[in-house]
Amino acid sequence: MAKKRYVLTDEDKKIIGDMLDENDGAIRFSHKQLKLAGYDYGYGSVQKVAKERLEEENLQAKVVALQARTRTLQSRLTYTRKLYGESLRISEDLMGAIETIPAPKLSIPKLSKTSQTITPICSPIADWHIGEVIDEGEMEGFNKYNYEIAKRRVEFLAQKVMKWVKTERNGHNIDEIHIPIMGDMITGSIHDELITFAEFPITESVVRSSKLISWYISQISTLFKKVTVHALKVDNHSRFTKKKGSKRRGTNSWNHIIAELIKEQLKYHDNIELIFHESQKAEIDIAGQIILADHGDGTTAFMGLPWYGFAREDGREAVKRMREGKRFDDRMRAHWHTAAAGPFGILCGCLCGSTELDAQAGRHSDPYQVSFLVHPKYGWFNFCRWNLKHA
Numbered sequence: 001m002a003k004k005r006y007v008l009t010d011e012d013k014k015i016i017g018d019m020l021d022e023n024d025g026a027i028r029f030s031h032k033q034l035k036l037a038g039y040d041y042g043y044g045s046v047q048k049v050a051k052e053r054l055e056e057e058n059l060q061a062k063v064v065a066l067q068a069r070t071r072t073l074q075s076r077l078t079y080t081r082k083l084y085g086e087s088l089r090i091s092e093d094l095m096g097a098i099e100t101i102p103a104p105k106l107s108i109p110k111l112s113k114t115s116q117t118i119t120p121i122c123s124p125i126a127d128w129h130i131g132e133v134i135d136e137g138e139m140e141g142f143n144k145y146n147y148e149i150a151k152r153r154v155e156f157l158a159q160k161v162m163k164w165v166k167t168e169r170n171g172h173n174i175d176e177i178h179i180p181i182m183g184d185m186i187t188g189s190i191h192d193e194l195i196t197f198a199e200f201p202i203t204e205s206v207v208r209s210s211k212l213i214s215w216y217i218s219q220i221s222t223l224f225k226k227v228t229v230h231a232l233k234v235d236n237h238s239r240f241t242k243k244k245g246s247k248r249r250g251t252n253s254w255n256h257i258i259a260e261l262i263k264e265q266l267k268y269h270d271n272i273e274l275i276f277h278e279s280q281k282a283e284i285d286i287a288g289q290i291i292l293a294d295h296g297d298g299t300t301a302f303m304g305l306p307w308y309g310f311a312r313e314d315g316r317e318a319v320k321r322m323r324e325g326k327r328f329d330d331r332m333r334a335h336w337h338t339a340a341a342g343p344f345g346i347l348c349g350c351l352c353g354s355t356e357l358d359a360q361a362g363r364h365s366d367p368y369q370v371s372f373l374v375h376p377k378y379g380w381f382n383f384c385r386w387n388l389k390h391a
């Protein structure tokens, strides 16, 4: 006759459990001890209780881990809600500070032209670094910069470019203007000292920068039936991350917001077309001449201009395009705070002028912005650099 399976009551389980506790869970030894103490539990019963207790322990550990995980997720949710609230507040601040500029009256003169070839103007704006303060004393008097100076320089630039357009129209057939926005239009937050010693909080620099750019474009636009603005969104000073990344550099950037604010401010200017570029490099087509433009921070340098780096980068870009049956005719860069036109194309200068960092390395350049005409066959000509030092 088969032995009847022992049905364990709660009391039995407790007795076995206590014995297991006493013996660090050792099943065989506990079984033996129980026998010596006069309990007639089978080995299987002791094993069963031990197994149940182990499962319960595992379950409890799981519950504790899940509770911890829930707490982490809850605090992350709170943080995300806070960030979302912050972002709503920031966008409200930004949008609230913006007013759309009414469409200005155009004044396009009809002149007898000496040339029939249409030669548009390209007048890039670059490295305005709004929010940056450059201390005259730390610069041995070579430069000084703040928002008031930036504004004066931009107003002076607008006057000069507009007079120049009128002058150039006496000899050239100029129907349109291209205004590439070449980046670093705010001082940003990529270095701690830029935040610490900035003139404004970054959001204010963003609004001021977008307003000054929009004002400038609006002024210039009065002289043209067609204005093409190319907003290059990839640069170094506008990025959100301290470290330079490779992904989403155009949108994970204050430049994205600046571009959108400019769009809002100029929305009633029917003669302006705004093109956003979210890649490091942008092919800008002016009268059929392809100018490969980028902020210029893709080349690294030591204490000066990396001419050899430019040459190598141009070579790589040319070969890459050649293999796809594409080409570019010239190059345009900002970032290097120097105005130049030469074998490596155009360097766009900067509004801020030399900084304390330049002074450390002994580098110097006056604040320049540049303008030039583009011939469909021969490329850029009549390169003009605007020295804004005395504005």
Ligand SMILES: [Mn+2]
Binding pocket: 184, 235, 236, 237, 295, 297, 334, 335, 336
């Ligand atoms: Mn830069």
